[in-house]
Amino acid sequence: MPETPELSVVVHGPNVQDHLTGLLDSLAAHPLAGAEVVVAAVGDWAGETAERHTPAFRVLSLPDGTGDAEARAAGAARATGRWLHFVHAKDGLPAGAPRTLAEHTAELPDTVDVLLFDHVRSTWRTTGLPSPDGPLLARAGRAGLALDDCAALLRVTSLLGNRVLRTGFWRAHERYLTTDDEPFAAYAALLLADRVACLPHPAHEDRRLRPESLPPATPEQHYALVDRYETLLGLARDRPAAYAVLYDRMVRDCLRTFVRAAMPEEVAREFFRRASLAALRRRPENHRHPAGLEGVRRSLLEEGAYTKYRALQAANRTRRTVRKAVRDRARKAGSAVRDHRYRRALARPVDPGLAVFSAYWNRGVACNPAAIAAKLGELAPWIHPVWVVTADNAALLPPGTDHVVPGTRRYWEVLARAKYLVNNVNFPGAVVKRPDAVHLQTHHGTPLKRMGLDQMPYPAAARGTDFGALLARVDKWDYSVSANSHSTRMWQRAYPSHYTCLDHGYPRNDVYYTAGAEDVRAVRARLGIPRGRKAVLYAPTHRDYEAGWTPRLDLADLADRLGEETVLLVRAHYFYEGAASPLTGLRRTGRIVDVSAYDPVEDLCLAADALVTDYSSIMFDYANLDRPIVVHADDWETYRTTRGVYFDLMAEAPGPVARDQEELTEILTTDAWRDERAAKARAAFRRRFCEYDDGRAAERVVRRVFLGQDERSLPPVLPLEERTPAPSPEEATSS
Structure with a gap:
């Protein structure tokens, strides 16, 4: 790397929804001699991600909560390049972008302060969409321009990422440019620059996060939009061409925000009032409104005619509603009866003493919801639980379990009136999220495989999934339960929405710390495991690329090789319920025990001396x-x-890895399955993935969600070294 690189790429911010990982990986994959990368990483996750790229990148770790402006300034202070390119951690860089910028800035004279270039746009749905800025940049040409000669450049999308700043210029004007209001800094850079050069080439990816995944804007943030333009227009007061463009942008942005932002009535009125005063006070001489409806809107704003503007909106909305109603009438006819009953129930008050539970697409009382319901009975017995269960599974419920069958009248009534809705998957899309109801998503595992939106690039996994409808269901979540920080981060990435993550542990795993020797002996007795025998649980997962389940092991041979002293418990994935089991013949031989239909799975884990699984x-x-x-x-x-997977299991496995049956047999018939090397791998795995599981997860969830207790008053998570798991079968049978 040269002593003075041409370009410093300053990556800054938190690892929002894990976008930083892809950005840094792409930069590392194409190192460039003429550029350096400085990462101002905000928070632990960003810091851990960035540290994987040292010493190639210069990493500055900043505490969680550090603002964008402070992070940019800290990164710029460490940068040594002649030019600065600020890239937020959520954004991306097209292939070759740093090289293009480094080569282009090397040709620019010192009289140029800002290089303005094109960008692409991405959302969760699409990537690489062209921006509207290309034609404008192409018309401006590549030569250094004074802004007064090309004020239209102020119409280029106001991002810091689509411009690089000469380092000396940044330092001279840092007091204006160091602000958390990125559009203000982007505009100010152009207004303060002596000359601006243009490059009609995409060298930045602006990734727009789902609005539903962001905190709602505060009233002060809405009002700050008006203040932004008031200050910018002050900077441009002696530059008529720039002033006119900025004024037009102010009025446009204020009207868009007023119409599109869901502001409370009192906030909307105040915003409209402030925008109206600014529009009048800052209006240029001889300014003319555009023709048509847009001109009417601007006139109403200048008049401060809030009521008239709302009436205009209502009239337009009515016209759109009528057209939509005509289109939807036929489609809605079939569900009219159900909708009528459900709407009637929704009109009644929410019942604060009613909670609806479901697990695994209404299969029964299981998993995290079951553990939460049990703890709820101890800590809040006045809250009545009702389980949603299919008709086929209703007969298998524990005696006395209140339940409803999907589609029935009472089903819609309890869903409409329940204060609490708890599920380890999602409730149907037709379920309405009432403002005073609480939706608790418990999940049903720690993700190794890609989930949610991360399945989109994998056709086998994404087959038939409507991701827009999925996110509409996710947007109803109030809380998301997590067993470890890995899960918390991956849920934020796979399900981007505005919910609260509960880093409390998985309630279903409490039993692994509360069960005693008598419990372990009782489970093994129910399974028919003779005293003194070793039990190995084999639990493979579902494969999206296979239509059904075919055992990947010759189970008869494995059972024979393990010998009579070992019982092989085999559990097929629940996706294959109802299919003809390939285990039937083996089960009749007595060499294995088919536990595919046995619930709860936690009992099987307590009974097993060892686990064999795949993914x-x-x-x-x-x-x-x-x-x-x-x-x-x-x-x-x-x-x-x-x-698709989130980490390399082969490198971070919880124990020995077998790549074929012979290797698996060798591991299980020697001490390799439980030797010192296996114990070290398991210890590292436990530190990472058993982070919050300590036997009190259900209590923390119930106290936080149902009893409304403050996070700080909950039982703290016990450190891993202070936890005592349930006794092993060997310990339980010898006591």
Whole structure:
């Protein structure tokens, strides 16, 4: 790297929804001699992500909550390049962008302060959409321009990412440019520059986060839009051409914000009043309104005619509603009866003593919802639980379980009136999120495989998924339960919406710390495991690229090789319920026990001396017991390619990894499954993935969600070294 690089790429901010990972990986994949990368990483996750790229990148770790302006300034202070390119951690860089910018800035004279260039836009739905700025930049040409000669450049999208600043210029005007209001800094850079050069080439990716994943704007943030333009117009007061463009941008942005932002009535009125005063006070001489409806809107703003403007909006909305109603009438006819009943129930008050629970697409009382419901009975017995269960599974419910069957009259009534709705998947899209109801998403595992929006690049996993409808359901979540920081981060990435993450542990895993020797012995007795026998639980996961389940092991041979002293418990994934089981013949031989239909799965884990799995999330839960885990990964490359994964299990496995049956047999018939090397791998895995599971997760969730207790008053998570898992079968049977 040269002593003075041409370009410093200053990456700054938190690792929002894990976008920083892709940005830094792309920069690392194409190192450039003429550029340096400085990462002002905000928060632990960003810091950990950035540190993986040292010493190639210069990393500055900043505390969580550091604002964008402070992070940019800190990164710029560490930069040594002649030019600065500020890239937010959520954004991206097209391939070759740093090289293009470094080469172009090397040709610019010192009289140029800002290089303005094109960008592409991305959302969760699409990537690489062209911006509207290309034609404007192309018309401006590449030569250094004074802004007075090309004021139209102020119409280029106001991002810091689509311009690079000469380092000396940045330092001379840092007091104006160091602000959390990025559009203000972007405009101010042009207004303060002596000359601006243009490059009609995309060298930045502006990634727009889902608005639903962001905190709602405060009244002060809305009002700040008006203040932004008032200050900018003050900077441009002696530059008529720039002033006229900025005034037009102010009126346009104020009207758009007023119409599109969901402001409370009193905030909307005050915003309109402030925007009206600014529009009148700052209006240029001889200014003329545009023709048509836009001109009418601007006139109403200048008049301060709030009521008239709202009437105009209502009239336009009515016309659109009538047209939509005509289109939707036929489609809605079939569900009219259900909708009528549901609407009637929604009109009644929410019942604060009613909670609806569901698990695994209404399969029964299971998983995290079951553990929460049980703890709710202890801590808040006045809240009545009702389970949603299919008709086929209703007969399997524990005696006395109040339940409803989907589609029935009472089903819609309880969904409409319940204060609390708890699920480890999602409720149907037709379920309305009432403002005073609480939706608790518990999930049902720690993610190794890609989930949510991260499935989009994988056709086998994404088949038939309506991701827009998925996000509409996610937007109803108030709380999302997590067992570890890895899960918290991946849920934020896969399900971008504005919910509160509960880093409390998985309630279903509490039993791994509360069960005693008698519980372990009782489960093994129910399963028919003779005293003194070793039990190995084999629990493979579902594969999206397979239509059904075919065991990837010759189970008869494995059982024979393990010998009579070992019982092989085999649990097929629940996706294959109802299909003809390939285990039937083996079950009749007595060499294995088919536990596919046995619930709860936590009992099976308590009963097992060891777990054999492939990529199932059961490994994360079982690790709480601190018992041996063996990974059978004969198709890892295929699984990783077709489904996508969040980390390399082969490098971070919880124990020995077998790539074929012979290797698996060798591990299980020697001490390799439980030797010192296996114990070290398991310990590292537990530190990472059993972070919040300590036996009191359900209590924390119930106290926080149902009892409304403050986070600081909840039982703290016990450090891993102070936890005592349930006794192993060997310990339980010898006591």
